[in-house]
Amino acid sequence: xxxxxxxxxxxxxxxxxxxxxxxxxxxxxxxxxxxxxxxxxxxxxxxxxxxxxxxxxxxxxxxxxxxxxxxxxxxxxxxxxxxxxxxxxxxxxxxxxxxxxxxxxxxxxxxxxxxxxxxxxxxxxxxxxxxxxxxxxxxxxxxxxxxxxxxxxxxxxxxxxxxxxxxxxxxxxxxxxxxxxxxxxxxxxxxxxxxxxxxxxxxxxxxxxxxxxxxxxxxxxxxxxxxxxxxxxxxxxxxxxxxxxxxxxxxxxxxxxxxxxxxxxxxxxxxxxxxxxxxxxxxxxxxxxxxxxxxxxxxxxxxxxxxxxxxxxxxxxxxxxxxxxxxxxxxxxxxxxxxxxxxxxxxxxxxxxxxxxxxxxxxxxxxxxxxxxxxxxxxxxxxxxxxxxxxxxxxxxxxxxxxxxxxxxxxx
Numbered sequence: 001x002x003x004x005x006x007x008x009x010x011x012x013x014x015x016x017x018x019x020x021x022x023x024x025x026x027x028x029x030x031x032x033x034x035x036x037x038x039x040x041x042x043x044x045x046x047x048x049x050x051x052x053x054x055x056x057x058x059x060x061x062x063x064x065x066x067x068x069x070x071x072x073x074x075x076x077x078x079x080x081x082x083x084x085x086x087x088x089x090x091x092x093x094x095x096x097x098x099x100x101x102x103x104x105x106x107x108x109x110x111x112x113x114x115x116x117x118x119x120x121x122x123x124x125x126x127x128x129x130x131x132x133x134x135x136x137x138x139x140x141x142x143x144x145x146x147x148x149x150x151x152x153x154x155x156x157x158x159x160x161x162x163x164x165x166x167x168x169x170x171x172x173x174x175x176x177x178x179x180x181x182x183x184x185x186x187x188x189x190x191x192x193x194x195x196x197x198x199x200x201x202x203x204x205x206x207x208x209x210x211x212x213x214x215x216x217x218x219x220x221x222x223x224x225x226x227x228x229x230x231x232x233x234x235x236x237x238x239x240x241x242x243x244x245x246x247x248x249x250x251x252x253x254x255x256x257x258x259x260x261x262x263x264x265x266x267x268x269x270x271x272x273x274x275x276x277x278x279x280x281x282x283x284x285x286x287x288x289x290x291x292x293x294x295x296x297x298x299x300x301x302x303x304x305x306x307x308x309x310x311x312x313x314x315x316x317x318x319x320x321x322x323x324x325x326x327x328x329x330x331x332x333x334x335x336x337x338x339x340x341x342x343x344x345x346x347x348x349x350x351x352x353x354x355x356x357x358x359x360x361x362x363x364x365x366x367x368x369x370x371x372x373x374x375x376x377x378x379x380x381x382x383x384x385x386x387x388x389x390x391x392x393x394x395x396x397x398x399x400x401x402x403x404x405x406x407x408x409x410x411x412x
Contacts, residue, residue, distance in 0.1 A: 006034035006059045034059045041066075074113050080364060081110050084376040085117075087362050089129050096161045100126050100154050106376055123153050130157070133164050279327065279349040279391040281370060281382050288340040289350040290325055296342060299323030309341065317343045327351070328394040333379040335361070335372070351391065 011034070012027045019027075037059035042050055045066070052069065056062040085106045090099040103126050107117040127138050137160045141148065148156065238245050241252040277292055287309070290296070299321040308316040325340040337351065338359075356372070357363070361379070364371045368384035382389040 002029070003033055003036055003040070006030055006037050007063070011058065038062060078110065078113050078115055080371075080373060080378075081106050081113075081376055082115075083362060083364060084373065085110070085125060090131060091360075092131060092133070096130070096157045097154055099129070100150070100157065102375065103129065104150060109376075119150050120147060122150055123148055126150075126153060126157075134160060136160075277349065279351060279393045281353055281389040281391060282350045283353045285350050285352040286354070288325065288337045288352055288355060289346055290340055290342055291344055291346040291349060293321065293342055293344075295325040295327075295349070296321060296323035296340065297326055299342070302341070306341075309343065317345050319343055327380070327391065329380045329392065330394060331378075333377075335380055 009030060012023065012030055015024060015027055034057075038057070041059060041063060049066070049069070053062065053065050056065065085103060088099075088103065088106075090096060103122060107122050110117050127134075127141060130138070134157070137156065236245065237248060239247050239252045240249040242254045244252075289309075293299075300323060302319045302322050306319060306322060308318055310316055319341045321342040323340060323342070325337045327335045327337065329335070335351075335356065336359075337355075353363070360374060362373045364373065370382045370389050371378055372380040372382075380391060382391045384390075
């Protein structure tokens, strides 16, 4: 059944008494396809859209009228594609081939929208997006008179990527083999044999003969230390902490307890009162914060040095859990936030702009709205509310929209 016959062919002329059999068959075929197409289209669209379209007995004209109601401006999409093409960087995660193909996809979309992106420009932009590990390849290309096509660039970059990965693996293997336990001195192994001080000119070695060695050809005269070079090295062990001889840094009595720095969260929204469980973008924050335990899809207890955070006024807030949270948005999109801390005393959820930017997302600000993009697709938006940007999180409970200034002592 050729349902698209009425959409691809113009309506035949009305039948007359002089119409041929072929004309009659074609007219009946078109009328049947047109009727079925109209039924399918009208059953597939919402009632309010159906009511906004002027009734038409031609399926092709009816479909064109629907399309006119959903026209969009290409300028916003072009601006977003240009930002993506100039900001996307390869961070050695994934394949360099996939990275260049993403750039080609963006360039193809721009060409379809009337913005011409030549292959030469795309090659230069692709090389600019590569990290410093590819500097040798960039120098080689700039030194040559010949130009590369996009396909040639992909081939060369894949070979260079394999070379970089091979050098990285070889460096790790050499490091492991050079410090293997087979050549590691026994006095440096954990749980290895322990030496004791000499008594009456002899030393005692557990598990072996004391005062001599069984190796043939070794001079065992009184001028030689019975323990060999290991006993001498043992006496010359020097602490890296206090610079004293006789112990290591691990067992140094003067060693200070090491701890990581606290994650200082200096955020701009700490000076305002906002609806509970609302989510806000924060450019001054150094970590993601949530006050709802249900946001964490996976969690763990914080370590000793992660037990609290310091906010902008110097007060400490207790961290209950650390985990991964996922913020859902419209159109089945979401943002995955790594190392999100759960602080019940906070009044709002905070999303660090700097951490989201490092995760590969980009932002576009215009007329009080910040749009968040990933791979040139919009995943989230935030609107300006009393000087701050609030994320449109799906199913968020909005208790109030007004923001009130609080005294400094009531920040948490």
